[in-house]
Amino acid sequence: MPNKLEDQYVALIQQHEGIIHKVISLHIDDKEDKKDLFQEILLQAWKSFGKFEGKSAFSTWLYRVALNTVFNFKKSDKKKANVDLAMAGEIAQPAAKKEGHELLYHLIRQLDEVDRTLMTLHLDGHKNNEIAEILGMTGNHVSVKIHRLKTQIIEAFKKAENGYL
Amino acid sequence: MDIYKEWKKINEEKFSTQTIKKEEIMNAISKESSLTINELKRRLKIKIYWALFFITLFIVWFIFSLSYPTVLPLIGIVLACYTAGAAMLWTHYRKMDSQLDMTQDTLSTMKNNSELIKKALRYENYFGLVTFPIAIVCGFILDDLYAGQTIIEAISQHNFAVKFIACVVILVPLLHILSDNMNKSAYGSYMKRLDENIGKMENLV
Numbered sequence: 001m002p003n004k005l006e007d008q009y010v011a012l013i014q015q016h017e018g019i020i021h022k023v024i025s026l027h028i029d030d031k032e033d034k035k036d037l038f039q040e041i042l043l044q045a046w047k048s049f050g051k052f053e054g055k056s057a058f059s060t061w062l063y064r065v066a067l068n069t070v071f072n073f074k075k076s077d078k079k080k081a082n083v084d085l086a087m088a089g090e091i092a093q094p095a096a097k098k099e100g101h102e103l104l105y106h107l108i109r110q111l112d113e114v115d116r117t118l119m120t121l122h123l124d125g126h127k128n129n130e131i132a133e134i135l136g137m138t139g140n141h142v143s144v145k146i147h148r149l150k151t152q153i154i155e156a157f158k159k160a161e162n163g164y165l
Numbered sequence: 166m167d168i169y170k171e172w173k174k175i176n177e178e179k180f181s182t183q184t185i186k187k188e189e190i191m192n193a194i195s196k197e198s199s200l201t202i203n204e205l206k207r208r209l210k211i212k213i214y215w216a217l218f219f220i221t222l223f224i225v226w227f228i229f230s231l232s233y234p235t236v237l238p239l240i241g242i243v244l245a246c247y248t249a250g251a252a253m254l255w256t257h258y259r260k261m262d263s264q265l266d267m268t269q270d271t272l273s274t275m276k277n278n279s280e281l282i283k284k285a286l287r288y289e290n291y292f293g294l295v296t297f298p299i300a301i302v303c304g305f306i307l308d309d310l311y312a313g314q315t316i317i318e319a320i321s322q323h324n325f326a327v328k329f330i331a332c333v334v335i336l337v338p339l340l341h342i343l344s345d346n347m348n349k350s351a352y353g354s355y356m357k358r359l360d361e362n363i364g365k366m367e368n369l370v
Contacts, residue, residue, distance in 0.1 A: 009194075010187045018180040025179060040200065042193035044267045051268060061268065068267045068274045071362060074201045074355040100166060101174040113358075114365045117271075123172040136272030141369045150168070157166050 009049050012058050013042065019059060023066040026109065026116055030076045041069045060126070064134050067117060100157075107156050115149055122146045201355060202265055202278055205285040209258045212292060216251035220244065236310045239303060246299050250292045257288050272366045279359050286348050294341060298333045305329065 013020075020041050028034050045065045052061055108119055121131045128146065132139040197203065223244045230236045261281050267274060305328050306319035319325065 006191070010190050013190055014183060014185055014187075017183055017185050018176070021182060022176070022180040036199055039193040039196060040198060042190055043196060043198055044200075046194040048266070048268045064271070065267045067271050068269070069200070071271055071275055072200060072202070072278045072359070074352070075358075101171040101178065104168055104171040105175050105179070112365070113362055114369070123169060124176075134270060135366060136270030137366060137369050145369055153168060154166065157168075161166075 005049070009046060012062075013045070016059050016062050019062050020066050022120070023063070023070055026120060027070045027113060028073075028075065033073075033076050037070065037073055040073065041066045044069045060130070060134070063121075063124075067134070071113070103157060103160055104153070107153050107160075111149070115145075118142065118146055119149050119153070122150075201352065202261060202281055202285075205282060206258060206261050208289065209254050209261075209285060212289065213251055213254050213258060216247050216254065216292075216296075220247050220251065223247065233311055235313055235315055236307070239306070239310055239316055243299055243303060246295055250296055253288055254292060257284060261285065272363065275359055275363050275366075279356065279363060282352070282356065286352070290341065290344060293344065294337060297340065298337055301332050301336075302329065305332075 020038060023041070024034050024037050028037055045062060048065060052058070108116055111119060117135065118131065121134065122128075126134070128143045129139045131137075131146075132142045135142075223240055227237065227240045227244065230240060264277055264281060265274070266277075269277070302320075305325055306314075306316065309319040309322070310316065320329075
């Protein structure tokens with residue numbers, strides 16, 4: 001019986017692994033932290049997997065566990081941080097020279113943690129009430145905030161295209 | 166520009182990997198958690214074991230001191246303090262296990278986590294603040310008690326007050342400040358980030 005649960009868990013994780021990579025890449029710079037956090041999310045999701053009743057999609061449930069783990073994770077000291085070189089390259093490149101999707105990624109990573117989370121959940125197609133439920137906020141405030149963030153990003157995008165960013 | 170189309174491209178390019186092997190998942194789920202709350206749980210567990218060790222020691226001491234009636238009240242007080250301290254730590258340790266649910270909404274999880282961590286640090290501090298002075302006072306008056314004096318007589322002596330002020334009144338606040346600073350340097354920036362994110366989400370609510 002436990003093996004059956006483990007197999008089920010492994011199959012679901014293999015199918016939705018990208019969600020964990022996404023949450024980590026968007027919130028963490030340090031290479032070691034990324035590795036630790038990946039394992040921690042797998043562990044936290046496994047510890048709660050017995051309670052997963054399938055009321056929401058597994059992807060939404062995993063997204064929630066991953067976000068909660070990231071928000072409660074103690075990052076390495078900035079002075080000692082071993083920043084992922086691939087990511088450092090992406091950040092260091094002038095915004096105007098980036099392709100559309102690279103620029104969007106760059107702009108999203110510039111937002112603070114809460115705004116970044118709101119924006120990525122929205123871009124991933126979650127409805128405002130779902131986002132509110134995942135984060136513990138009210139739907140109305142979420143929609144106002146997302147509208148503002150979208151305007152802010154589109155304006156920044158335009159500026160970057162015109163070489164002002 | 167269509168940000169949704171661009172985001173889809175980001176998803177395909179950066180997050181569509183499917184490379185994890187079963188062994189890696191099994192390895193990760195068999196490890197101990199590295200979250201701060203688990204780090205503090207391990208610290209509390211060590212303190213509980215120490216308290217239990219001393220409680221056992223005091224019980225043995227009590228039994229061997231039955232022929233010295235003046236010493237027994239002191240051992241009784243120390244035993245009661247250590248037992249109360251261990252019980253307080255144990256109650257919080259159990260709460261830490263059951264109260265953090267990663268499937269709740271993010272704001273509730275963060276608030277819960279922050280509260281549990283703050284309480285764990287506070288209880289650790291209380292435990293030290295109570296047990297350390299008691300251990301020092303015991304050391305000062307033990308000889309007098311074995312010599313047949315009562316606790317009141319022993320602590321009424323002039324040199325007890327001097328030793329007490331020198332060690333307890335000065336040393337205990339110093340140790341308290343030291344442990345507070347150590348906790349701030351270990352968890353300060355983490356707690357600040359946690360509280361900032363809680364504040365930001367609460368202001369959106």
